[in-house]
Amino acid sequence: FxxxxxxxxxxxxxxVCLEFEVELTEFNGEQDHVHLLIEYPPKVQLSKLINSLKGxxxxxxxxxxxxxxRYLWNGALWSPSYFAGSCGGAALxxxxxxxxxxxRPK
Numbered sequence: 544f545x546x547x548x549x550x551x552x553x554x555x556x557x558x559v560c561l562e563f564e565v566e567l568t569e570f571n572g573e574q575d576h577v578h579l580l581i582e583y584p585p586k587v588q589l590s591k592l593i594n595s596l597k598g599x600x601x602x603x604x605x606x607x608x609x610x611x612x613r614y615l616w617n618g619a620l621w622s623p624s625y626f627a628g629s630c631g632g633a634a635l636x637x638x639x640x641x642x643x644x645x646x647r648p649k
Contacts, residue, residue, distance in 0.1 A: 544572050545648050548608055552577065555600045563592050569638070571645040578642045589627055597621045 544552070553570045556579065560567045565587055569580035583592065601620040605611060616622060630638055 544574055544577070548604065548611070549577070549647065551607060552600055552604060555603050556596055559592075559596050559599050563587055563595070565592065569642045571642045571647055573646050574648050578645060580638055580642055593625050593627070597625075 549572045552572070553567070556570065557567050560581065563583070565581055565583035567579060568582050569578075571578055579596075581592075583589070597620075604620060605615075611620070
């Protein structure tokens with residue numbers, strides 16, 4: 544990813560989050576991965592949200608930025624795995640700071 548792609552990716556992810564009635568509270572990325580801080584209600588199935596975020600973003604990013612094909616992993620924008628952690632007791636400031644401090648490419 545570069546800054547242009549990360550800006551568009553954030554827009555796409557915000558749109559998907561709105562459909563699920565969740566809030567993307569923080570976003571940042573590096574050349575090969577992104578971090579999201581999402582606030583979601585208990586009624587949302589996390590696996591469905593993640594699948595939608597990855598599926599929609601993959602389809603649109605590959606369509607809008609055809610040059611990204613040379614960087615894909617076996618033809619896929621995202622790996623099939625993801626990490627999700629709960630932070631009910633963690634200070635959101637610490638998580639926000641961590642995400643903001645990613646080495647975002649220019």
